[in-house]
Amino acid sequence: MNTVQVKDKQFSLYISEDSLLKRVKEVAEQINADLAGKKPLFLVILNGSFVFAADLLRDITIPSEITFIRVASYEGFNSTGEVKQLIGLSQNIEGRTVVIVEDIIDSGKTMQELLKMLEKENPKEVHIASLLVKPGNLKVNLNIPYRCFDIDNDFIVGYGLDYDHEGRNLRHIYKVIE
Numbered sequence: 001m002n003t004v005q006v007k008d009k010q011f012s013l014y015i016s017e018d019s020l021l022k023r024v025k026e027v028a029e030q031i032n033a034d035l036a037g038k039k040p041l042f043l044v045i046l047n048g049s050f051v052f053a054a055d056l057l058r059d060i061t062i063p064s065e066i067t068f069i070r071v072a073s074y075e076g077f078n079s080t081g082e083v084k085q086l087i088g089l090s091q092n093i094e095g096r097t098v099v100i101v102e103d104i105i106d107s108g109k110t111m112q113e114l115l116k117m118l119e120k121e122n123p124k125e126v127h128i129a130s131l132l133v134k135p136g137n138l139k140v141n142l143n144i145p146y147r148c149f150d151i152d153n154d155f156i157v158g159y160g161l162d163y164d165h166e167g168r169n170l171r172h173i174y175k176v177i178e
Contacts, residue, residue: 006167011174028059048103051160108140
C-alpha cells in the first residue's frame with residue numbers, strides 16, 4: 001500500500017519492509033563484529049522498539065541477553081519534553097556492555113535522560129542502536145554507532161512506531177501527508 005489512514009491522518013509509504021529488513025541485518029552484522037566476545041545486554045525500549053528489536057536480535061549471532069524498559073516522552077503527535085520511566089531496569093548492568101535498542105531518536109533528550117539513569121548503574125560501556133534518527137532535530141550530542149536510517153523531521157508510523165497508539169502493526173514505515 002502506498003498510502004494508509006491512521007486515525008485522522010493520511011500517511012504515504014516512506015521506507016519499505018524489504019529496505020528495513022536489509023538495513024537491520026547490516027546493523028546486526030556490525031554489532032556482531034564490534035561486540036564479539038563481550039556478551040552484550042540488549043536493553044529494548046518499549047513500546048515502539050519491539051518490532052525493530054525482534055528483527056535485530058534474530059540476526060545477532062554473538063552470545064547476548066535481552067531485557068526491556070519503558071520510557072515515554074510522546075503523547076499523540078507531539079513530544080511532551082518530559083521523560084517518564086514507566087518500567088524500570090530489572091537486571092544488574094554493573095560492568096556489562098549494554099546496547100540500548102530504540103525505535104527513533106528525535107530531539108535526543110529522552111536518550112540523554114536514559115543514559116544518565118543507566119550511568120548510575122555502572123555499566124562497562126553503553127552503545128545505542130536506533131532504527132531511525134532525525135539528525136536535523138537533535139538537541140543534544142549523542143554517539144549513535146548503530147543507526148539504520150537518518151530521516152527528515154517527518155512524523156512517521158509503522159514497523160512498531162505509532163500514532164496515538166495505532167499503526168504499530170504496519171509492515172512498512174509511512175510518513176504523514178500534510
